[in-house]
Amino acid sequence: MTEQSAIAAPYSEAEQVGPLVRRVLARNPSPFTYTGTQTYLVGSGCDVAVIDPGPDEAEHIDAILAAIGDARVSAIMCTHTHRDHSPAAAPLAVRTGAPIVGCAPLTLEDDGPRADAAFDAHYRPDRILTDGETVSGDGWTLLAVATPGHTSNHLCYALPETGALFTGDHVMGWSTSVVAPPDGDMSDYMESLAALYRREQDTVYYPAHGPAVEKPRQLVRGMIGHRRQREKQILRQIEAGRHRIDEMIPHMYKGVDERLWPAAGRSVHAHLIDLERREIVVHTDDAWSLHI
Structure with missing residues (x-):
């Protein structure tokens, strides 16, 4: 496992990591999740979006709610439905009244030897986003970027106001993604990497695991190689x-x-x-x- 000293791990605390972006780290570290799943809150005004709410763990959900404070949650958004990413969406929706928006549901059985590989069979989105569709709020817009490969339903989310891209598990700064058949598809994964490389407008990546990627196109080129x-x-x-x-x-x-x-x-x-x-x-x- 990569040394975790590369990124601080203040669990259950909201950290400002960039313009309009805060991070809350779940306490689910493993050889597959690095220090844990990073939930991102987007927005600094009267409403926010929550990206990758993470595992259904009371400590983490309480920390997300504390970080939200009095703001309204406009959308709870998942990049994909592995169980370290989406299970907290449902209880968070109950407690905030917010819709679950983003990737399509996927309940493929996966009994493979990966800590993050089981799919969340209970994920039920209120709205499914396709490539290019958007969700917006007070001073922010999130645009869906289809990136199948790690899973067939994987989406990234671009924040045009700042040049950020939330990359889920498609691109991570600490490790390459596992692409596991039957749902994971290497042909799709490579095409999705090429699509991200063509996106010159993205200046920083915020992955679900590991540190922010400050030179994204350079990293993507290296990943393709x-x-x-x-x-x-x-x-x-x-x-x-x-x-x-x-x-x-x-x-x-x-x-x-x-x-x-x-x-x-x-x-x-x-x-x-x-x-x-x-x-x-x-x-x-x-x-x-x-x-x-």
Whole structure:
């Protein structure tokens, strides 16, 4: 796990992290969530939006409400529905009367070995946003940017007034995202990264986990390069006679916490599915070979 000293972890306290943006950190740290889920409050006037309310934990929900104070909540917005992001939306809606707005519901069963991988089957939005749709309030606007890949329903939210982009789990400053089939899709993920790279207007990213990204396009370019290098690494593993994912992982992830190997295996699987679509590899039973 990356050293947590890279970002302060004052749980249950609202911090001003940028113009119009405050952060409240949930106490759910893990190898997959870094110091925890970061809930963002957008707005400094009579109303606010809440982005990624996080896990349904009383301490965190109380901290969000304390930070909101007397302001009206115009929208509770989720980037996607993994259970470290959206479960607090429903109780927060009950306590504030605010609508749940944002990503579509997704109840795909996911029994994979990831702490954040289970989907929130109880998520029920009042309004689903599609790419380019907006929610606005007193001095702020949030624009939906469709970024499928980490999950099929993932959205980022742009704040045009400041140049900020709330990136959920699509882009994080401390780690790359896990892309886990069957819902996670590497082809979509790469296309979404390319779409963000084209957005020159975004000057800072606020991810759900980890520090703000001050040079976003530089990071995204590096992430695209990293994924292309991972592809080449997988192909070298096949050329070396390792045709199963469980044979590849120990060689590809030497020095990485072995608790993360199952999740890494799912991202490798996503790469292999993408390579198969492009007719670079073929799949027979559990074995992968180069396309002839």
